[in-house]
Amino acid sequence: MKAKLLVIALLPILSAQLGFAQATSSGDDAKAASSNVPGQSYPKIHSDLTVDFRLKAPDAQKVRLHLDKDYDLQRDTNGVWTVTTTPQVPGFHYYWFIVDGVNLSDPASETFFGVGREYSGIEIPSAGEDFYEAKNVPHGEVREHLYFSKVTGAWRRIFVYTPPGYDTSKSRYPVLYLQHGGGEDERAWPNQGRVNLIMDNLIAGKKAKPMIIVMENGYARRPAQPDSSPRPVGVGKGGAQDFSRMVEELEDVYINDLIPLIDATYRTIPDRDHRAMAGLSMGGMETFNITLDHLDEFSYIGGFSGAGGGFGGPIDLRTAHHGVMGYANGFNKRVHLLWLGVGTAEPEFMRASVLNYHDALDKAGIKTVLYQSPGTAHEWQTWRRDLREFAPLLFRY
Numbered sequence: 001m002k003a004k005l006l007v008i009a010l011l012p013i014l015s016a017q018l019g020f021a022q023a024t025s026s027g028d029d030a031k032a033a034s035s036n037v038p039g040q041s042y043p044k045i046h047s048d049l050t051v052d053f054r055l056k057a058p059d060a061q062k063v064r065l066h067l068d069k070d071y072d073l074q075r076d077t078n079g080v081w082t083v084t085t086t087p088q089v090p091g092f093h094y095y096w097f098i099v100d101g102v103n104l105s106d107p108a109s110e111t112f113f114g115v116g117r118e119y120s121g122i123e124i125p126s127a128g129e130d131f132y133e134a135k136n137v138p139h140g141e142v143r144e145h146l147y148f149s150k151v152t153g154a155w156r157r158i159f160v161y162t163p164p165g166y167d168t169s170k171s172r173y174p175v176l177y178l179q180h181g182g183g184e185d186e187r188a189w190p191n192q193g194r195v196n197l198i199m200d201n202l203i204a205g206k207k208a209k210p211m212i213i214v215m216e217n218g219y220a221r222r223p224a225q226p227d228s229s230p231r232p233v234g235v236g237k238g239g240a241q242d243f244s245r246m247v248e249e250l251e252d253v254y255i256n257d258l259i260p261l262i263d264a265t266y267r268t269i270p271d272r273d274h275r276a277m278a279g280l281s282m283g284g285m286e287t288f289n290i291t292l293d294h295l296d297e298f299s300y301i302g303g304f305s306g307a308g309g310g311f312g313g314p315i316d317l318r319t320a321h322h323g324v325m326g327y328a329n330g331f332n333k334r335v336h337l338l339w340l341g342v343g344t345a346e347p348e349f350m351r352a353s354v355l356n357y358h359d360a361l362d363k364a365g366i367k368t369v370l371y372q373s374p375g376t377a378h379e380w381q382t383w384r385r386d387l388r389e390f391a392p393l394l395f396r397y
Contacts, residue, residue, distance in 0.1 A: 033109070035092075035123040040108035043122055049087040051122065055097055055106065056080050064098040067122075073097075089345075090126030091381025092192050094119050112192055116183045121192065132194040132384050137204035138164035142190045147261055151252045153223040156216070158258070159190050160266065163203055163210035172267045174274035174395040175212045176300075177254070178387075179283025186217045192380050198387050208391040212266055216258055218283055220249040251290045259297065273336070276394050278302030280383040292324055295334050300394050302339040304386040305350060305378055307357035328365030336397040339390050341371040343382035350378055369393065 030044040030052060044052040053065050058079025065071040065083055073081035094112065096119045097104045105111050109120040140163045149156045163173065178195065180188035189195040195213060202208035263270040275298050279287040284306015291298040292308065325331050338361070342354040361368050371389045376382040 033122050035110050035121050037108055037110060042108055045124060049124055051085045051088055054080055054082050057099055060099050062100055065095065066098060067093060067095040088124045090124045091379055092121055092123050094121055096120055113187055114184050114192060131201055131388050132198050134197055135201055137200055139200050140164045140166065140196055142196050149253055149257045151249065151257055152220055157186055159186050159215040161196050161199060161213035164200065172269045173210055173212045175214060175262060175268050176394060177214045177277040179218050179279030179286050181281035181283050186215045189215045193384060195387065198384060199391065202391055209395050211395065212268060214262055218250060218286055220246055220253050222249055247286050247289050250286060251293060254290055255294060272297055272299045273397060274395060276300030278304060278390060279306060280304040281306045295324055299335055300337045301335060302390045304341045304383045305343065305346060305354065307340060307354045325364065325366060332367050337369065337393055338367065339369045339393065341373065341386035343373040343376035343378065345375055345377040347378060
């Protein structure tokens with residue numbers, strides 16, 4: 001999720017020069033990406049998962065595409081720049097054009113907040129995988145909810161998934177708090193992650209219990225620290241120290257603002273046996289920091305490509321988090337599920353951080369569940385699969 005992005009200072013000037021490339025038929029099996037703006041046929045995805053990109057920029061001198069790597073586009077006589085990529089990994093991916101050195105979104109694609117700002121995204125189909133697609137099943141809702149935080153002294157926004165039938169039922173529901181990753185925000189799970197469709201399908205198939213899911217912004221600053229802009233982990237002022245302080249303040253937001261708000265506003269079952277937390281990457285590290293410091297509030301814990309040791313290697317289980325993991329029998333009785341997920345194609349240091357943490361827990365006698373997503377890297381297909389595997393294990397105690 002980390003990327004060095006150029007400031008788009010020339011956007012107002014270039015926007016007048018850039019337009020939608022004319023849609024033409026490729027004459028083969030290529031289909032418009034589902035993530036395209038309505039009515040636009042490019043980007044086009046071929047059956048071999050290569051992708052055609054087009055951009056009309058007649059005054060540009062050089063155009064490149066950043067996707068899995070950088071590609072040079074070729075210009076025709078009409079000022080239309082084109083390129084065909086190598087085969088892409090199935091799932092969701094961010095991308096952008098680099099026009100004369102300036103990073104720009106594709107005007108033919110939907111945009112997503114995911115690398116510290118809005119950029120284009122493309123959905124590469126995965127043969128045989130439809131657990132995150134819309135189906136003819138009862139559907140829940142994703143609600144936008146604003147609240148004022150006493151901890152940060154500012155308004156915060158959350159998204160809340162309520163399961164099918166919530167408004168017509170008098171039932172109370174368990175709650176999963178679900179965090180995004182670095183460079184993203186609270187929109188990530190509803191948009192990139194398709195959390196509602198995954199849960200609708202699981203619940204309809206009776207594979208998961210109906211639950212409320214709360215998606216909070218992973219960045220928090222007290223009033224004396226006004227810079228709360230989303231940044232990749234360790235980037236910007238203060239580095240790791242800045243990130244550590246942010247996690248501590250997010251913890252205060254959870255305990256003093258968020259959990260009381262959710263229990264007062266929604267029909268929850270307000271106890272630790274019916275409260276879970278999980279997150280991806282940075283959100284996974286936040287999850288372990290918050291839950292292990294507050295086992296009186298949580299009994300289900302999940303890390304998706306993020307572990308209790310962060311990316312720094314194993315930690316001393318006897319002393320970390322007030323020593324709550326130092327006595328395995330007691331911990332296993334209190335925590336109903338400790339779950340870890342990682343993609344088999346993730347960068348080695350990320351895989352090692354999760355697998356080493358799992359090994360340390362296992363040696364200490366702490367029960368864990370480990371899931372490895374086949375063939376996926378540090379990307380949304382890994383985390384969608386993580387949720388698919390994690391959610392059915394919740395609230396079964």
